[in-house]
Amino acid sequence: MKIHLKKGIDKLRFGMTPSDVENFFGKPSRELIDSDDENELIWEYADQKLRLTFYQNEGDRLGYMRSSNSNLTINGFKIIDNKIEDVKSQIDSNPESWEEEDYDSFNTYFLESAWLTLNVEYERVTDIELGVPFKNEDEYDWPQ
Numbered sequence: 001m002k003i004h005l006k007k008g009i010d011k012l013r014f015g016m017t018p019s020d021v022e023n024f025f026g027k028p029s030r031e032l033i034d035s036d037d038e039n040e041l042i043w044e045y046a047d048q049k050l051r052l053t054f055y056q057n058e059g060d061r062l063g064y065m066r067s068s069n070s071n072l073t074i075n076g077f078k079i080i081d082n083k084i085e086d087v088k089s090q091i092d093s094n095p096e097s098w099e100e101e102d103y104d105s106f107n108t109y110f111l112e113s114a115w116l117t118l119n120v121e122y123e124r125v126t127d128i129e130l131g132v133p134f135k136n137e138d139e140y141d142w143p144q
Contacts, residue, residue: 001048001067003074005091005114006133007143009050009065014132015142016062018043018054028052040064049127058140061132068127079128084109084120091116 001010008014011024021043022028028043034053041054053064072079077090084107088098092111099110106126109118117129135141 001050001069001071001073003072003079003116003128003130005074005116005130006141008062009067009072009130012052012062012065013143014062014140017060018062021052021062061142063132063140065130066127072128079118079125081124081126084118084123084125087118087125 003009004013006014008016012021016024018041025045025048029046030044032042032044034040034042039055039057041056041060043052043054044050045052049067049069051066052062053066054060055063068080070078070080074087075090077087079087088095088109091114092098097111097113099112101108101110105121107120109120110116113133115131115133118125119127119129132143133141
C-alpha cells in the first residue's frame, strides 16, 4: 500500500465519496459516526488495517486515513515496525520539519506540510495518520 503524501493511499484519494470508496474497496467491516464529531463518518476495513474518515460537512468527502497495515510504503520503504529515524529520513530528513509529542507510552511525529502523523512505540512506527492538507485556516486543499 503506497502512501501518496497530500493525496492518499494506493488508489484511495482524498475527496472520494463513500460510494467511490465502496466501488473500489467494497463494503467496510464496520461503519460508525465519530463520538467526538458527529460530522465524521468512519469506515473500518479490518483485514487491511485501514480506517477512513469522511467529512459529512465537506460533501461526504474522504479526508482522513489511519492504518497499521504492514505493507505501507513511502518511496518504496516499508514504514510499519521500522525505526522512526529511518522512516523520517525517507520522508523529510530535516529534523526541524517534524513536531514531536511525548505521551508517556508512545510518541507522535507530525509533518505539517504533508499532514502526516507517525505513531511510535519502542522507537518503531506502529501506525500512520494521513489527512487532507489545508489550503488556509478555513479551507482544505482537496486534490484535483
